[in-house]
Amino acid sequence: MESIESDWLWIPVFAILVAFAIPWFLWGNARVVAGLPLWLWWHVGWMVLASVAFYAFSRGAWDRGMGVARE
Numbered sequence: 001m002e003s004i005e006s007d008w009l010w011i012p013v014f015a016i017l018v019a020f021a022i023p024w025f026l027w028g029n030a031r032v033v034a035g036l037p038l039w040l041w042w043h044v045g046w047m048v049l050a051s052v053a054f055y056a057f058s059r060g061a062w063d064r065g066m067g068v069a070r071e
Contacts, residue, residue, distance in 0.1 A: 007061040014057075017050050 023046075026039040033041055 010057055010061050
């Protein structure tokens with residue numbers, strides 16, 4: 001079982017997810033990849049990454065924080 005101290009690592013993970021959710025560095029970039037603007041691909045990829053991170057969070061830290069016993 002993971003330690004509760006490792007749960008504190010989720011704070012910077014989610015802070016990074018929030019900080020890079022808006023690709024400020026792609027503003028004004030008109031590059032198109034596979035028919036879609038690059039900034040849109042950034043959002044698609046970032047949402048996939050955020051989904052994976054939240055899934056991992058919900059499998060460990062969330063259960064411990066809510067006092068749910070895993071089977």
